[in-house]
Amino acid sequence: MKNSSNIPVIAIHGGAGTISAATTSAAQAQAYHDALQNIMRAAQAALLKGASALDATCLAVELLEECPLFNAGHGAVFTHDETHELDAAVMDGATLAAGAIAGVCHIRRPVRAARAVLEDGAHVLLAGAGAEAFARERGLEMVGPFFFSTEARRQQLYRVRDTGRVVTDHEGAAMTPPLDEDKKFGTVGAVALDMHGHLAAATSTGGMTNKRVGRIGDTPLIGAGTYADDRTAAVSCTGSGEMFIRVAAAYDICARMAYGGATLEDAARAVVHQSLPAIGGTGGLIAIDRHGNLSLAFNSEGMYRGHARGDEAPVTAIFA
Amino acid sequence: MKNSSNIPVIAIHGGAGTISAATTSAAQAQAYHDALQNIMRAAQAALLKGASALDATCLAVELLEECPLFNAGHGAVFTHDETHELDAAVMDGATLAAGAIAGVCHIRRPVRAARAVLEDGAHVLLAGAGAEAFARERGLEMVGPFFFSTEARRQQLYRVRDTGRVVTDHEGAAMTPPLDEDKKFGTVGAVALDMHGHLAAATSTGGMTNKRVGRIGDTPLIGAGTYADDRTAAVSCTGSGEMFIRVAAAYDICARMAYGGATLEDAARAVVHQSLPAIGGTGGLIAIDRHGNLSLAFNSEGMYRGHARGDEAPVTAIFA
Numbered sequence: 001m002k003n004s005s006n007i008p009v010i011a012i013h014g015g016a017g018t019i020s021a022a023t024t025s026a027a028q029a030q031a032y033h034d035a036l037q038n039i040m041r042a043a044q045a046a047l048l049k050g051a052s053a054l055d056a057t058c059l060a061v062e063l064l065e066e067c068p069l070f071n072a073g074h075g076a077v078f079t080h081d082e083t084h085e086l087d088a089a090v091m092d093g094a095t096l097a098a099g100a101i102a103g104v105c106h107i108r109r110p111v112r113a114a115r116a117v118l119e120d121g122a123h124v125l126l127a128g129a130g131a132e133a134f135a136r137e138r139g140l141e142m143v144g145p146f147f148f149s150t151e152a153r154r155q156q157l158y159r160v161r162d163t164g165r166v167v168t169d170h171e172g173a174a175m176t177p178p179l180d181e182d183k184k185f186g187t188v189g190a191v192a193l194d195m196h197g198h199l200a201a202a203t204s205t206g207g208m209t210n211k212r213v214g215r216i217g218d219t220p221l222i223g224a225g226t227y228a229d230d231r232t233a234a235v236s237c238t239g240s241g242e243m244f245i246r247v248a249a250a251y252d253i254c255a256r257m258a259y260g261g262a263t264l265e266d267a268a269r270a271v272v273h274q275s276l277p278a279i280g281g282t283g284g285l286i287a288i289d290r291h292g293n294l295s296l297a298f299n300s301e302g303m304y305r306g307h308a309r310g311d312e313a314p315v316t317a318i319f320a
Numbered sequence: 321m322k323n324s325s326n327i328p329v330i331a332i333h334g335g336a337g338t339i340s341a342a343t344t345s346a347a348q349a350q351a352y353h354d355a356l357q358n359i360m361r362a363a364q365a366a367l368l369k370g371a372s373a374l375d376a377t378c379l380a381v382e383l384l385e386e387c388p389l390f391n392a393g394h395g396a397v398f399t400h401d402e403t404h405e406l407d408a409a410v411m412d413g414a415t416l417a418a419g420a421i422a423g424v425c426h427i428r429r430p431v432r433a434a435r436a437v438l439e440d441g442a443h444v445l446l447a448g449a450g451a452e453a454f455a456r457e458r459g460l461e462m463v464g465p466f467f468f469s470t471e472a473r474r475q476q477l478y479r480v481r482d483t484g485r486v487v488t489d490h491e492g493a494a495m496t497p498p499l500d501e502d503k504k505f506g507t508v509g510a511v512a513l514d515m516h517g518h519l520a521a522a523t524s525t526g527g528m529t530n531k532r533v534g535r536i537g538d539t540p541l542i543g544a545g546t547y548a549d550d551r552t553a554a555v556s557c558t559g560s561g562e563m564f565i566r567v568a569a570a571y572d573i574c575a576r577m578a579y580g581g582a583t584l585e586d587a588a589r590a591v592v593h594q595s596l597p598a599i600g601g602t603g604g605l606i607a608i609d610r611h612g613n614l615s616l617a618f619n620s621e622g623m624y625r626g627h628a629r630g631d632e633a634p635v636t637a638i639f640a
Contacts, residue, residue: 096566096599102536103447123535124562127423128448130534214450215443216422223543223568242444246416248543251568252575260579279416 008047009193009292011307012039012060014070015186016238016284019302021319032069033316036306039063040314043190048311053192053200053234054092054115061088061111061202064188068150070304072188073110076148076206078157079213084148086206087220088114089125093199093228098124100220101131105148108141111204114220116140125220148206160210187219189236191228191288199234199290201226201250208241217241223251230290232257233264238303239276239283247275253287264288268295327630328367329513329612332359332380334390334624335506336558336604341622341639352389353636356626359383360634363510368631373512373520373554374412374435381408381431381522384508388470390624392508393430396468396526398477399533404468406526407540408434409445413519413548418444420540421451425468428461431524434540436460445540468526480530507539509556511548511608519554519610521546521570528561537561543571550610552577553584558623559596559603567595573607584608588615 014036043060051059065073065088076084088110089100099118102125107113113135117126126134136142187205194200203226205219218225218241225241227250228234235250244250249271256267268287276282277299284298286305296305301319308314334356363380371379385393385408396404408430409420419438422445427433433455437446446454456462507525514520523546525539538545538561545561547570548554555570564570569591576587588607596602597619604618606625616625621639628634 091566098566103450122562123532124565125536125541126532126534127536128534130423130532134532134534212443212446212450212454214446214448214454216445216447221445221541221543222565223541223571227568242442245444245542246418248547248568248571248575251543251571255568255572255575256579258579259576259582262579 006195007292007310008195009288009294009309010040010043010047010056010060010190011286011288011294011296012036012043012064012190012305013236013238013286014064014188014304016298016300016303017186019318029318032304032318035067035069036304036316037314040306040308040316044308044314047192047194050195052196053194053198054090056192056194057190057200057202058090058111058115060190061188061204062109065109065111065204070188071186071206072204074148075150075153077153077209079207080161080210081213082157083213084145084206085213086110086148087216088204089220089222089226090114090118090202091200091222091226091228092118093230093234096229097121098222100125100222102127102216102220103214104128104131105145106132106142107135108143108147111202112140124222156209186283187238189238189286191234191236191286193288193290193292197290199228199230199288201228201234201236203236218244218249221245223248225250227251227254229254233287233289235285235287237283237285239300240281243276243279243281244283246279247271247281249276249285257289264293265295268297272297272299326515327612328515329608329614329629330360330363330367330376330380330510331606331608331614331616331627332356332363332384332510332625333556333558333606334384334508336618336620336623337506339622339638349638352624352638355387355389356624356636357634360626360628360636364628364634367512367514370515372516373514373518374410376512376514377510377520377522378410378431378435380510381508381524382429385429385431385524390508391506391526392524394468395470395473397473397529399527400481400530401533402477403533404465404526405533406430406468407536408524409540409542409546410434410438410522411520411542411546411548412438413550413554416549417441418542420445420542422447422536422540423534424448424451425465426452426462427455428463428467431522432460444542476529506603507558509558509606511554511556511606513608513610513612517610519548519550519608521548521554521556523556538564538569541565543568545570547571547574549574553607553609555605555607557603557605559620560601563596563599563601564603566599567591567601569596569605577609584613585615588617592617592619
């Protein structure tokens with residue numbers, strides 16, 4: 001179970017979807033690369049100082065939440081009713097302990113609330129006002145619901161709401177070009193293997209633009225969008241959440257490894273390029289196994305992502 | 321994929337937990353057997369007339385919800401705040417389509433709302449007020465929040481709340497005898513194989529007595545408390561929900577069969593007697609595979625259950 005090399009490994013994602021190289025300006029791409037690099041370096045430094053995978057993934061996701069470029073925390077998309085509903089989850093591969101919150105709009109850093117649920121231990125998933133009351137009791141920072149709002153996201157809602165569609169990240173082919181900008185934002189997440197040999201995964205999201213109020217996607221569902229087990233792998237997903245739920249995407253990778261003897265790469269490819277497309281699912285995931293192998297697989301045009309092994313310079317990428 | 325014998329099979333459960341044969345009176349046991357028999361016969365008759373597994377499982381769960389003996393719908397337990405929060409899910413093994421609702425208190429038949437989410441197809445899981453708005457739009461019967469209340473459940477809350485504990489179904493050994501009565505109620509569910517060879521699973525619950533408001537257990541989480549895939553099995557769980565979430569209990573049975581070549585019985589036993597106890601999880605599940613094999617496995621003292629093959633008289637049971 002030990003990380004034989006003692007070399008920590010981390011990967012993060014900032015969402016997958018229709019990201020066209022043709023319509024992304026060099027300046028836009030650079031802004032994403034810079035953000036991903038900064039966040040990678042912070043999490044990497046923590047791991048190199050001996051931080052647990054659980055701490056490192058929570059740190060990375062917290063920084064992704066605070067960055068308005070990504071659809072989680074500040075910068076989250078709007079629901080149909082022009083509100084925000086944030087979801088987050090975290091899982092510790094060492095103990096299978098997990099915590100998640102869904103449908104909250106007053107918790108500044110949703111992943112911290114998920115972590116608090118994990119640490120409390122009584123429940124795994126808290127939703128809505130109950131989740132917010134829990135976060136308040138725990139002394140987490142609470143904010144007004146418009147803390148998360150950015151003008152870009154509001155304009156995105158207005159454009160999409162006029163079409164009457166719920167915009168996932170990934171409805172590419174059927175969409176006209178003006179909406180492309182509105183589809184490329186998904187979820188943020190991180191997976192890590194620490195120098196003690198433990199795995200963890202954390203995921204956070206603002207959901208889908210124009211989604212129905214009350215919709216919970218795969219992000220806060222353990223086994224769907226987030227899973228970690230020291231015996232196999234840590235996984236964080238991004239994409240058309242409903243399809244990830246229906247195939248238990250994150251857990252399925254661990255199951256293919258545990259019962260079928262698949263490698264991480266084979267397992268990730270089977271889910272991303274077979275199980276999900278079979279039911280119309282698009283998106284991607286990041287995963288690390290207990291040996292430090294990495295998979296960053298997606299069936300969409302792009303996925304904001306970064307990864308690093310040990311003290312090597314982080315690699316960040318957007319397109320295939 | 322076809323049910324080679326064309327003989328439909330159905331199983332239902334009414335919760336697992338600390339049910340002591342010593343403290344259950346003959347009259348109490350008879351009331352449960354009668355209720356289970358009546359519900360089994362109705363679902364069995366539908367299947368024999370050619371109903372789909374999806375229709376038969378929804379029918380069985382709807383009848384279980386309406387029966388005050390079981391913790392779902394009318395007769396649901398109370399949260400700490402003396403409210404009800406109902407969850408339900410349904411999954412169609414033929415298409416992997418799924419629908420679920422969580423944290424509702426105005427929908428008379430929660431499983432019908434889950435079915436409506438499945439049929440709508442846009443989302444898989446809706447929670448709280450958003451789920452209720454959806455049900456209202458769909459014309460489902462809405463009721464006041466106290467429709468679900470029974471005096472027995474209210475007294476149960478008062479007894480438990482005084483102890484400051486959240487009562488799952490299964491904290492047996494550590495509890496003093498007067499609380500035993502309060503632990504035996506869990507979740508209701510049904511799994512079926514129809515004469516067309518399709519599998520389905522449905523589950524519904526009132527949650528845990530004295531639980532924190534906003535807590536979502538395994539029942540409405542596809543892969544945790546409910547899963548169905550024509551290629552492997554249909555599964556409905558009942559027990560300490562948090563542990564079922566952490567091991568992706570329902571999906572894990574299908575994965576052990578698909579990737580490890582396990583039989584249904586071996587897969588169910590591994591989950592109920594190994595994976596769950598390893599993290600302190602107690603409870604049980606009912607499962608049917610595509611050949612019509614059945615498993616009704618539990619690691620608690622009892623599980624209210626019934627099963628029937630073809631037109632054979634239903635078998636109902638409470639204890640091991």
